[in-house]
Amino acid sequence: MKYLLDTNICVHFFRGKFDLENKFNEIGIFNCVISEITLAELTYGAEHSTNPEKNLLLIESFTTNIAIIPIIDCIYLYGKEKSRLRKLGKMISDFDLLIGTTAVSSDLIMVTENISEFERIEGIQIENWIVR
Secondary structure: EEEEOOHHHHHHHHHHOOHHHHHHHEEEHEEEEHHHHHHHHHHHHHHHHOHHHHHHHHHHHOOOOOEEEEEEHHHHHHHHHHHHHHHHHHOOOOHHHHHHHHHHHHHOOOOOOHHHHHOOOOOOOEEOOOOO
16 A cells, blocks of 8 residues: 655654654655645745755655655545535645545545544545654
């Protein structure tokens, strides 16, 4: 099975938290991917940080070992889910919705600490690798 990593999982990994390096070694980093949206969020975080150069290099190094998948295949599902969630009054952020629908449309397990938002997406499989 392949895993789609949420931005928060990547940030925790960069910071060396929650034994994520061992988790990646256990499941194989080649079984993990990120969305283009996650890459956008990571680069924004790096640019907004106190040390953009260091953090951008960290992202570049990480993305040489992990595939970045496009969002094009989830666009119609995104529209459907956004409409459904709006009607239910249970909206989530557009970026999270794009990441989550990418997981569903690509048959990936969503790895996130943000269970409460992602579980609103129909058909999503979620794992939380963060143990606090």
